[in-house]
Amino acid sequence: xxxxxxxxLAKLAKKELNxxxxxxxxxxxxxxDWIAKQPHLIARTDDQWLIALLRGCKFSLERVKKKLDLYxxxxxxxxxxxxxxxxxxxxxxxxxRLGTVLILPSPKDKxxxxxxxxxxxxxxxSTHSVADLMxxxxxxxxxxxxxxxxxxxxxxxxxxxxEAVTMSxxxxxxxxxxxxxxxxxxDSMPLRLKGSHHINLPSxxxxxxxxxxxxxxxxxxxRLKIHKKQEEMMEDIPKxxxxxxxxxxxxxxxxxxxxxxxxxxxYHDWMKVEERLGTDExxxxxxxxxxxxxxxxxxxxxxxx
Numbered sequence: 024x025x026x027x028x029x030x031x032l033a034k035l036a037k038k039e040l041n042x043x044x045x046x047x048x049x050x051x052x053x054x055x056d057w058i059a060k061q062p063h064l065i066a067r068t069d070d071q072w073l074i075a076l077l078r079g080c081k082f083s084l085e086r087v088k089k090k091l092d093l094y095x096x097x098x099x100x101x102x103x104x105x106x107x108x109x110x111x112x113x114x115x116x117x118x119x120r121l122g123t124v125l126i127l128p129s130p131k132d133k134x135x136x137x138x139x140x141x142x143x144x145x146x147x148x149s150t151h152s153v154a155d156l157m158x159x160x161x162x163x164x165x166x167x168x169x170x171x172x173x174x175x176x177x178x179x180x181x182x183x184x185x186e187a188v189t190m191s192x193x194x195x196x197x198x199x200x201x202x203x204x205x206x207x208x209x210d211s212m213p214l215r216l217k218g219s220h221h222i223n224l225p226s227x228x229x230x231x232x233x234x235x236x237x238x239x240x241x242x243x244x245x246r247l248k249i250h251k252k253q254e255e256m257m258e259d260i261p262k263x264x265x266x267x268x269x270x271x272x273x274x275x276x277x278x279x280x281x282x283x284x285x286x287x288x289x290y291h292d293w294m295k296v297e298e299r300l301g302t303d304e305x306x307x308x309x310x311x312x313x314x315x316x317x318x319x320x321x322x323x324x325x326x327x328x
Contacts, residue, residue: 025070028172031134036176041082050077053084058091063307065300066095075168075175079213094211096312098301101203107158110287110294115159119287121145124159125279127264129173136217137167137174138264144187153195157204161212163283165297166290168213178215182256184269186223196231205238219247220256 025047028036036042054076055068067073073087080086097105108115123145127138139160146156167174209216236244250256254270265271266279274282287294304311 025074026172028176032172032176035134036078039081040078040176042078043082046082047074047077050082050084054087054091057088061092061308063302063304064092064095065303066091067297067300071169076213078175079215090211090213092302093206094213095300095302097203097207097211099304100312101207104154104157104203104207105161106298107154109298110162111291111298115162116284116287118146118151118155119159119284120280121151122276122280123156124163125266125276126163126167126283127266127279128273130261130263133261134173134177135261135264136177136180137171138260139163139179139181140266140269141181141183143183143185144189144192148189148191148195153192153204154200157207161207162287162294162297164212164214165294166286169290169293174214178217180218180220180260181216182220182222182260184222185225185228188225188228190227193225193227193231196234198234201231201234202238205235209239209243216243217246218259219243220259221247221249222253222256224249 027033033042033044051070051073054073058064058066058068076087076091077084080090108118123142125140125142127140129135129137141156141160143153143156167179232249236247239247248259257265257270260271262271262273264273266273266276268276273279302312
């Protein structure tokens with residue numbers, strides 16, 4: 024079963040994503056048949072999951088296949104991000120309560136992409152890493168994909184706050200790690216990125232932005248904005264969704280964090296199933312994929328039958 028979209032979202036999905044309700048059942052069955060023929064794939068086939076992938080790829084079946092294959096392949100090739108901290112592990116909640124990743128609420132009276140706030144300097148780099156943060160985002164986005172129709176239709180905007188980021192944080196962002204992070208966030212996730220905002224940047228981060236830009240597609244590059252003043256962010260993000268700690272009128276950081284702690288616990292059983300999904304590269308038709316394929320950008324060139 025697929026949740027029915029609100030009339031406003033349905034109109035947007037038709038206009039911007041090429042969604043045709045009469046064609047959706049055929050598209051879903053096509054994907055299920057294709058997944059069943061891939062011996063290496065251990066993947067979800069429920070309708071709500073697959074419709075999110077279709078919307079994220081504007082109903083291009085070939086793009087969905089590539090994204091879906093990459094999404095599960097990264098369980099094998101980038102476990103240091105995708106499987107680093109299991110959401111069923113108490114350490115996941117412990118790290119989350121530091122307030123490093125926040126999914127901000129939607130505006131009450133208008134449609135707007137869901138805003139994700141990453142507070143990159145809110146963890147101790149001697150005990151946690153940027154990979155831990157990325158793993159957390161990876162699982163939170165999965166929850167959004169399953170239950171957030173606004174995010175699936177309208178996409179997301181990411182705000183990264185670098186306050187309190189130190190050199191010890193920055194040295195963790197190696198070229199290899201940045202490439203994996205882009206593969207996970209840009210190339211494999213079903214949600215479309217509609218904007219990337221960066222505030223409170225420390226000196227010395229320019230080289231990292233140069234590296235990241237080399238891995239981004241053209242749309243992502245065009246949507247990247249660096250704000251010299253935190254207030255400039257409000258020109259692009261509704262004030263009512265922004266926490267008061269950032270000058271907005273939305274719920275506090277603590278309130279948002281605890282809401283999502285409850286949500287993560289609610290999805291405990293769902294996540295236990297998710298942890299078992301991925302690929303068995305010994306069964307892949309053609310050469311098996313290993314960690315080395317991340318190093319030369321091959322993740323963008325997966326062959327799809």
